[in-house]
Amino acid sequence: MVQRMIWNQTAYFGPGAITAIPDELARRGFTKAFVVSDQVLIDTGVTSKVTALLDAAGFAYEVYSNVVPNPPIETVQAGVAAFAASGADVLIGIGGGSPQDTCKAIGIITANPEFSDVRSLEGVAPTKNPSVPIIAVPTTAGTASETTINYVITDTQAKRKFVCVDPHDIPILAVVDPEMMSSAPRSLKVATGLDALTHAIEGYTTAGAFELSDMFHLKAIQMIATALPKAADGDPQAADEMAMAQYIAGMGYSNVGLGLVHGMAHPLGGFYSAPHGVANGILLAPVMAFNAASTGEKLRDIAAAFGVEGAASMPLEDARQAAIDAVATLTRDLGNPTTLREVGAKEEDLPALAEAAFADVCTGGNPRTATLAEIEELYRSVY
Incomplete structure (x- = not known):
């Protein structure tokens, strides 16, 4: 029986791992980041641990904070529109499962606009193009979204969550820094x-x-x-x-x-x-x-x-x-x-x-x- 394993291109681990992000952005030739996080992480200063590094490196970015737990279809669609308007060429997901899942959906739909209804991504999605490149920075020790080919979106009208499975969504870079997780309750x-x-x-x-x-x-x-x-x-x-x-x-x-x-x-x-x-x-x-x-x-x-x-x-x-x-x-x-x-x-x-x-x-x-x-x-x- 043939088995398949898919992982990130690159991953960093350990306290201070986020300091590798600016060099990775420059090395890969990116010009502007679209940072997907949530308001709690922004208000508590967690997101700024990364954006401060971008500021110090003079790297352009825009923050999308309209992320809620169990991200709904509407949040994803708003994020797709915001990404298109931003002029960014790389996504940085900072957060637990909800920001990471939102980030993946934004990246996949941007690269595969025929799935803009979001619901059609359920199950093993037949997308043709890899996501917009994603750098995933988890802030919880749980979902492992930074290294998976899965994400979960909520259809609030139908009161259901659905799983999307797509090798095209895996982040190109995972940055697993426990210091990004330390302030969680x-x-x-x-x-x-x-x-x-x-x-x-x-x-x-x-x-x-x-x-x-x-x-x-x-x-x-x-x-x-x-x-x-x-x-x-x-x-x-x-x-x-x-x-x-x-x-x-x-x-x-x-x-x-x-x-x-x-x-x-x-x-x-x-x-x-x-x-x-x-x-x-x-x-x-x-x-x-x-x-x-x-x-x-x-x-x-x-x-x-x-x-x-x-x-x-x-x-x-x-x-x-x-x-x-x-x-x-x-x-x-x-x-x-x-x-x-x-x-x-x-x-x-x-x-x-x-x-x-x-x-x-x-x-x-x-x-x-x-x-x-x-x-x-x-x-x-x-x-």
């Missing part, structure tokens, strides 16, 4: 960290996984299990490890897919604007339990990655349960919500949520095929 560090853990676990158990992706995902699980609690409480070394771990997970899952946790989390964002990482945290352990019998020895490996004593030698069923318990305990100890009520879900919406999850592109990668009724029951089990 604890709740955001927890949510994005659980998103990274979900990427690693779903990527490890997804139907498309193979040896190379397994290597990335298992290492990411090991790192996140140890680093996330400390990083959430402000430990700088653990924050460095989380920044790297979430990128490693992204290198894997972007190429092999995810599963039912993401398939069920996306509708919660579409219906209620539930933070994506929070929704993943609620669903991860229950979906692991649902999938357990279809994962071979992989939950044993996850239990060992979490440091469960004797995981390698205990009966398989016990090892599987140990992995599920380890994830549930971590989620609870971090203070993430554990029920759908806590993110505003309504019981009468559960059938519609299940239908949306059943149709989600991520659900097809789940190691166990789930029926519509089973998905609805899973929602009810955590309601």
